[in-house]
Amino acid sequence: MFPETLPEIADSDLEQFFQIMLTQYGYDFRGYAPASLKRRLGTVLKRYGLADMRTLNQRLLTQPDYCERFINEITVSTTELFRDPSAWIALKTQALPLFLSMPQLRIWHAGASTGEEVLSMAILLTEMGLYDRAQLIATDIDKRSLNQAQKATYPLRNRALYEQNLKTVFPLSSLDKYAREEEGQLVFRQELLRNVLYLQHNLVSEGVFGLFEIVLCRNVLIYFTPELQDRVVMKLVDSLVPGGVLMIGTKESLFWCSAAKRLVAINESERLYRRRQ
Amino acid sequence: MKGREVFLWVVGGSAGSFTPVRNYLHQMPYRQEMAILLCLHRMRNPRISMIEALGRVPEWRVLEPDDKTFVEGGFVYVAPADYHLLVEKEGYLSLAVDEPVHFSRPSIDVLLQSVVQAQWPRAGAALLSGANRDGAYGMYLFHKAGYFTAVQDPADAEIATMPEAALALFEPKVRFPISQLVEVTLQALSL
Numbered sequence: 001m002f003p004e005t006l007p008e009i010a011d012s013d014l015e016q017f018f019q020i021m022l023t024q025y026g027y028d029f030r031g032y033a034p035a036s037l038k039r040r041l042g043t044v045l046k047r048y049g050l051a052d053m054r055t056l057n058q059r060l061l062t063q064p065d066y067c068e069r070f071i072n073e074i075t076v077s078t079t080e081l082f083r084d085p086s087a088w089i090a091l092k093t094q095a096l097p098l099f100l101s102m103p104q105l106r107i108w109h110a111g112a113s114t115g116e117e118v119l120s121m122a123i124l125l126t127e128m129g130l131y132d133r134a135q136l137i138a139t140d141i142d143k144r145s146l147n148q149a150q151k152a153t154y155p156l157r158n159r160a161l162y163e164q165n166l167k168t169v170f171p172l173s174s175l176d177k178y179a180r181e182e183e184g185q186l187v188f189r190q191e192l193l194r195n196v197l198y199l200q201h202n203l204v205s206e207g208v209f210g211l212f213e214i215v216l217c218r219n220v221l222i223y224f225t226p227e228l229q230d231r232v233v234m235k236l237v238d239s240l241v242p243g244g245v246l247m248i249g250t251k252e253s254l255f256w257c258s259a260a261k262r263l264v265a266i267n268e269s270e271r272l273y274r275r276r277q
Numbered sequence: 278m279k280g281r282e283v284f285l286w287v288v289g290g291s292a293g294s295f296t297p298v299r300n301y302l303h304q305m306p307y308r309q310e311m312a313i314l315l316c317l318h319r320m321r322n323p324r325i326s327m328i329e330a331l332g333r334v335p336e337w338r339v340l341e342p343d344d345k346t347f348v349e350g351g352f353v354y355v356a357p358a359d360y361h362l363l364v365e366k367e368g369y370l371s372l373a374v375d376e377p378v379h380f381s382r383p384s385i386d387v388l389l390q391s392v393v394q395a396q397w398p399r400a401g402a403a404l405l406s407g408a409n410r411d412g413a414y415g416m417y418l419f420h421k422a423g424y425f426t427a428v429q430d431p432a433d434a435e436i437a438t439m440p441e442a443a444l445a446l447f448e449p450k451v452r453f454p455i456s457q458l459v460e461v462t463l464q465a466l467s468l
């Protein structure tokens with residue numbers, strides 16, 4: 001066997017998997033783009049030496065304790081501090097100035113993963129003197145990632161990249177202001193998290209839960225089919241106050257989304273939009 | 278032509294592939310029934326984008342696809358830096374930020390495997406010079422699925438690791454020197 005071998009996954013086995021996740025646990029994976037979902041499932045099968053999807057399905061049926069870990073394994077948590085720095089520059093120069101005179105600034109990070117994106121926002125707000133007015137909510141389907149986010153502790157090997165990204169957005173700043181090394185880890189100051197709330201929330205099956213001036217949902221939609229993207233973006237736009245700002249991932253597109261009509265571009269190439277008044 | 282009707286031609290490579298691929302694109306006759314999927318490893322955060330580096334290619338539309346771009350003939354889709362490119366059954370392209378495979382994102386294996394999984398009606402692939410074994414297994418799967426496969430002759434490749442890794446797994450339909458990539462493409466398309 002080659003190390004890169006991934007088991008083939010038949011559509012019928014996938015069907016059973018969808019049913020189990022939905023009826024036993026309330027997770028709806030039917031709208032996830034199949035190519036990557038099959039890949040992830042294959043990786044999980046391999047990791048546990050499971051012969052096929054039937055075995056995994058069995059395990060999910062009989063071991064409810066396994067579900068939380070499974071959600072962590074099946075989702076993709078890749079993220080980084082100030083990922084796509086040019087998008088953050090657009091936020092800094094074109095979006096945040098719209099809210100300078102507002103008494104409050106409510107921000108939702110949908111699909112916040114292990115928290116680097118929220119920390120980036122916290123740093124951005126601090127640098128701009130807006131932090132005290134802000135209330136940030138970080139949500140994700142994956143509880144384990146959120147637990148990590150709350151610790152704000154990352155491998156030290158990420159340091160150079162994070163510093164470089166931060167300096168691209170704020171040339172005069174430095175990571176030392178916000179994080180320190182501790183026992184071989186990069187630990188961000190808890191101060192940065194004082195206005196952040198972490199909540200488990202499923203964008204697919206749960207409704208809108210508040211109104212926000214800014215909503216970020218980056219690199220989450222890529223895992224959905226066009227139909228599900230349409231539904232989820234509708235929820236994101238419903239969560240915006242009129243004039244509120246939406247940012248999606250740099251390679252994501254609103255092409256399939258009817259809610260695009262309710263938005264105007266602030267910066268199309270950085271995927272920065274504003275809800276019509 | 279659009280969606281699953283389109284012939285997908287995957288070109289994968291790494292170190293030593295970029296310049297030959299640029300020359301190839303400039304020589305490749307336009308075909309509206311075919312889309313080229315370029316999956317080349319490259320640096321993270323490169324100074325200039327791959328699209329700029331490829332220069333203006335006559336007739337073909339060259340772009341880095343956004344997520345869920347519908348496949349169209351006459352297009353060259355370049356896998357964007359730091360994303361995996363995948364083909365979906367429904368006829369569009371997906372991007373993903375899953376872990377790198379063979380230290381590579383985009384990974385040629387991931388792309389090739391997705392074409393096989395999607396049971397795309399007509400496709401072929403060429404694997405070029407490169408310094409790691411990404412693509413070898415995907416080419417093997419392609420071959421097993423009955424698609425046309427072409428591997429650059431290791432003696433002709435600037436770095437032979439990638440084609441050699443593929444040749445260790447299976448015998449492709451053709452081995453070719455890079456100067457013949459246009460002919461090989463047209464041969465694949467005509468089958």
Ligand SMILES: C[S@@+](CC[C@H](N)C(=O)[O-])C[C@H]1O[C@@H](n2cnc3c(N)ncnc32)[C@H](O)[C@@H]1O
Pocket residue numbers: 075076077078079080083110111112113114117139140141142145201202203204205217218219220223249374
């Ligand atoms: C690739 S990460 C993106 C992290 C961050 N937004 C960024 O761009 O750097 C995708 C995140 O989406 C989350 N996710 C996937 N499906 C979800 C759903 N149905 N509801 C909420 N979050 C979801 C995953 O758990 C994962 O943490």
